[in-house]
Amino acid sequence: MPPQSQQRSSHNDGIRRYVLLRDKKCCQWPGCGSSSGIDVLFLIETENGAPPSGENVYKNGVTLCPKHMDIVNLHDKAFGPLIFDLIQLVEFERDLDRTERTYKDILNK
Numbered sequence: 001m002p003p004q005s006q007q008r009s010s011h012n013d014g015i016r017r018y019v020l021l022r023d024k025k026c027c028q029w030p031g032c033g034s035s036s037g038i039d040v041l042f043l044i045e046t047e048n049g050a051p052p053s054g055e056n057v058y059k060n061g062v063t064l065c066p067k068h069m070d071i072v073n074l075h076d077k078a079f080g081p082l083i084f085d086l087i088q089l090v091e092f093e094r095d096l097d098r099t100e101r102t103y104k105d106i107l108n109k
């Protein structure tokens with residue numbers, strides 16, 4: 001899960017670093033994996049589903065290449081839920097990866 005922080009100014013930077021590291025600076029669109037010109041698409045923290053007031057606070061995000069970033073931004077409403085699912089999937093994959101490594105470490109001892 002992404003880092004939790006009380007300091008808003010550094011929190012968003014922290015989320016960006018977390019997402020880039022987790023996604024290994026590669027587009028996470030299924031089957032893409034491009035690493036050129038990538039950027040992070042952020043999920044924004046909302047309170048009770050209402051739009052946040054003032055400064056946006058990032059909740060999580062996913063790394064995308066320019067092509068897939070454009071597709072998502074063009075069809076914002078249609079892709080919103082899909083992006084949410086994609087982020088869940090990437091997080092899940094990371095957890096699986098960690099679990100696998102932990103077990104391998106145990107077996108190698």
Ligand SMILES: [Zn+2]
Nearest residue numbers: 027032065068
């Ligand atoms: Zn892509």
